[in-house]
Amino acid sequence: MELKSRPRRRDFITISSGESFSPFHYSVGRFGSQFLTELRDHKRFMGMRCAGCGRVYVPPRPVCGPCFKKMDDWVEVGPNGTLIAFTILRFAFIDPETGQKKPVPYGYGFIRLDGADTQLQHFLPVGAKPPKIGMKVRPVFEEIRHGNLRDIRHFEEIA
Amino acid sequence: MAKRVAIVGSGQTDHAGNRRDVTGCELINEAVRRALEDAQLKLSDIDGVVIGNMDHFEGINGAELWSIEGSGGIGKPTIKLTTGGTTGSTLAIGGTHLVASGFFDRLLVIGWEKNSESDTTGAITTAFDPIWDRLVFAGAISGLAVEASAYMHRYGVTEKDAARAAVRDRRHAVNNPHAHLRKEISVDDVLRSPMFSDPLKALDICPRTDGACAVIYASEDVAEKICPQPAWILATANRHLYSMVSDVDFSSLKSLELASREAYRKAGVREPLKEIGVMELYTPYSFANLSWIEALGLAKPGEGAKLIWDGVTDMGGELPMNPSGGVIATNPIGATGLIRAAECSLQIMGRAGARQVPDVKRALSTGFGGCFWSDVLIYGTEKPA
Numbered sequence: 001m002e003l004k005s006r007p008r009r010r011d012f013i014t015i016s017s018g019e020s021f022s023p024f025h026y027s028v029g030r031f032g033s034q035f036l037t038e039l040r041d042h043k044r045f046m047g048m049r050c051a052g053c054g055r056v057y058v059p060p061r062p063v064c065g066p067c068f069k070k071m072d073d074w075v076e077v078g079p080n081g082t083l084i085a086f087t088i089l090r091f092a093f094i095d096p097e098t099g100q101k102k103p104v105p106y107g108y109g110f111i112r113l114d115g116a117d118t119q120l121q122h123f124l125p126v127g128a129k130p131p132k133i134g135m136k137v138r139p140v141f142e143e144i145r146h147g148n149l150r151d152i153r154h155f156e157e158i159a
Numbered sequence: 160m161a162k163r164v165a166i167v168g169s170g171q172t173d174h175a176g177n178r179r180d181v182t183g184c185e186l187i188n189e190a191v192r193r194a195l196e197d198a199q200l201k202l203s204d205i206d207g208v209v210i211g212n213m214d215h216f217e218g219i220n221g222a223e224l225w226s227i228e229g230s231g232g233i234g235k236p237t238i239k240l241t242t243g244g245t246t247g248s249t250l251a252i253g254g255t256h257l258v259a260s261g262f263f264d265r266l267l268v269i270g271w272e273k274n275s276e277s278d279t280t281g282a283i284t285t286a287f288d289p290i291w292d293r294l295v296f297a298g299a300i301s302g303l304a305v306e307a308s309a310y311m312h313r314y315g316v317t318e319k320d321a322a323r324a325a326v327r328d329r330r331h332a333v334n335n336p337h338a339h340l341r342k343e344i345s346v347d348d349v350l351r352s353p354m355f356s357d358p359l360k361a362l363d364i365c366p367r368t369d370g371a372c373a374v375i376y377a378s379e380d381v382a383e384k385i386c387p388q389p390a391w392i393l394a395t396a397n398r399h400l401y402s403m404v405s406d407v408d409f410s411s412l413k414s415l416e417l418a419s420r421e422a423y424r425k426a427g428v429r430e431p432l433k434e435i436g437v438m439e440l441y442t443p444y445s446f447a448n449l450s451w452i453e454a455l456g457l458a459k460p461g462e463g464a465k466l467i468w469d470g471v472t473d474m475g476g477e478l479p480m481n482p483s484g485g486v487i488a489t490n491p492i493g494a495t496g497l498i499r500a501a502e503c504s505l506q507i508m509g510r511a512g513a514r515q516v517p518d519v520k521r522a523l524s525t526g527f528g529g530c531f532w533s534d535v536l537i538y539g540t541e542k543p544a
Contacts, residue, residue: 012179017218026289057406059291065402085312085409087304088357089297094281097293108295110305110405118406121295130357133312149294 078113165389168198174370188229212493244528247496271371314461322349324448332484370491390504496526
């Protein structure tokens with residue numbers, strides 16, 4: 001049987017899922033929990049040193065990937081650091097954490113805390129003066145802290 | 160002893176920003192039919208199916224299950240391979256390994272994506288660590304923008320240098336009937352396009368594409384009966400170095416450095432610029448066409464732009480790159496790495512039409528994804544020893 005019309009481009013139908021949002025509950029692990037607790041209670045950054053290669057990891061974790069060695073040697077790092085790389089986000093996208101568009105623009109950078117060999121990613125203020133790679137930065141903490149990375153508002157340039 | 164393996168046919172869909180006329184299953188079928196027709200094989204000749212995509216882009220998990228009518232996998236061993244951005248190149252490498260094992264003689268390998276069905280950046284973000292990476296991360300674009308910022312700072316490379324590379328890929332895409340974006344652009348167009356994530360502008364970045372690619376792999380026992388000039392796989396290599404984005408060393412793309420050196424060694428390549436005839440690179444943004452060709456050992460650190468400006472990588476140059484238009488012209492993510500393999504096979508077979516590079520003896524393709532992961536494959540006209 002022949003149907004009367006062939007659909008044109010605008011006639012193809014799509015079905016939307018709706019504003020689906022599914023909450024998850026992620027384990028942070030022992031070392032991650034200790035790191036966030038120190039951050040929350042003492043505004044202190046703790047890294048983990050590998051006995052094999054000597055690298056200091058932030059965030060801390062129990063295994064050095066390249067050496068595949070177990071680690072258990074806490075070292076304090078930061079709180080100041082150096083900006084290694086950055087961008088300023090200007091396009092809006094759906095944040096899978098909230099199901100909402102993420103507010104833009106926002107700046108963020110890779111910050112190597114003093115004494116660490118890896119970086120921490122965090123917000124940078126977007127002001128009149130653009131961030132510069134190599135600049136020294138310090139964390140600005142929130143008054144009320146909950147034990148997650150948002151306990152730091154952002155990192156700002158040390159004048 | 161592993162069997163020698165070749166690509167003997169391939170098929171691609173009509174890639175576009177939105178293929179509302181087909182479901183995922185139907186899109187896959189379009190590529191599969193074209194691949195079978197290309198190799199002049201029937202579905203009954205195929206003895207296994209490997210399929211891959213990045214599940215979260217469509218939000219319908221289990222693609223290997225619900226695509227079975229379209230993939231042709233009914234009654235055959237069918238598995239899924241998926242590794243994020245490298246899914247397509249992992250499929251290309253996995254297909255090689257499965258046929259080399261001797262368990263399969265004619266293997267159908269499929270990569271696909273319907274990027275139009277979700278918010279691509281939001282979906283990519285779900286592939287990254289929710290505790291440490293997601294607070295600030297904004298998918299591939301922000302991750303690559305950060306890489307570009309470090310590269311520009313280190314070597315004084317400019318946005319104009321990068322724009323020239325985007326212009327090249329878009330110019331090449333005009334020759335490719337499958338390409339998604341087939342309109343030429345100028346350096347000024349790139350520089351004037353809207354800023355998405357400093358320093359990346361709209362025209363520095365790949366599009367989101369709906370598309371599928373199917374490639375037929377054959378063992379040495381049957382390859383030459385199917386295809387007069389099979390594209391023999393000379394080498395595969397891959398490197399995955401980090402779990403967290405925050406660990407990435409931005410001084411160069413280390414995973415590509417390591418994987419390419421392994422591939423060169425396996426294929427007996429000493430001077431890649433001279434010995435490889437064409438490259439199809441998974442370079443999803445303009446700056447990658449500068450810094451990652453340095454990682455491939457084709458230019459000294461910071462000097463990739465010179466090769467681009469001198470036309471070395473243009474059609475007609477010493478080493479043409481991305482004759483298909485590359486990822487900047489077409490990016491159905493789970494298919495993207497496999498399209499690079501399909502394009503290299505066409506170049507080796509001398510069947511690439513208007514985008515053919517003359518007299519290709521060896522070709523190289525890459526894949527990129529995840530936490531700055533890299534895959535490399537090298538293809539040749541001659542059956543390896």
